[in-house]
Amino acid sequence: MIGISFYFGFEMDLEERAKLLKTHGIDCVITSPGTKRDKRYGKIEKQVELIKKHKLQLSSFHSRYGKYQTFFWKKGLIGSYLTKRLIEDVKTAHKYGFKSVVVHLQGEFSEVGKERLLKVLKVCEELDIPLAVENLNNQKLLIDTFKSID
DSSP: OOEEESSTTOOOOHHHHHHHHHHTTOOEEEEOOOOSSOOSSOOHHHHHHHHHHTTOEEEEEEOOOOTTGGGGGSSSHHHHHHHHHHHHHHHHHHHHTOSEEEEEOOSOOOHHHHHHHHHHHHHHHHHTOOEEEEOOOOHHHHHHHHHHOO
8 A cells, every 4th residue: 555645745736636646556645634824735524525536545634733732741721722632633533534643742741741642542542543643853752751651
């Protein structure tokens, strides 16, 4: 099976994108929800419709991320919001049939972040959606996180 990011780095019509991927031997895609400021992907509903129309498989759903990711590990409203949003992404992945959710973990490990991550993982377990981590620039965060969570 050969997969790629649905966006793959080029601006183009979503229909044409899905068609092009299938035509060139791609079997599955990872995608991300569109946002108000970032229109590369389009709305997830439309993406899924086109992905399925062109007989591509839904691989991973990439969680939204940005410059505030480090706040996930800090006390406060931003970290709470990021937790809520990640849970929404897990639910969206389940709703549309994605196989996993990909997230960037950034910042410094803390008990606050651990508790937030455990909330997310509880939803992942309930919905049978694995949570994958990538683009970790902080090896210590990865080690501390995996050591502290069963």
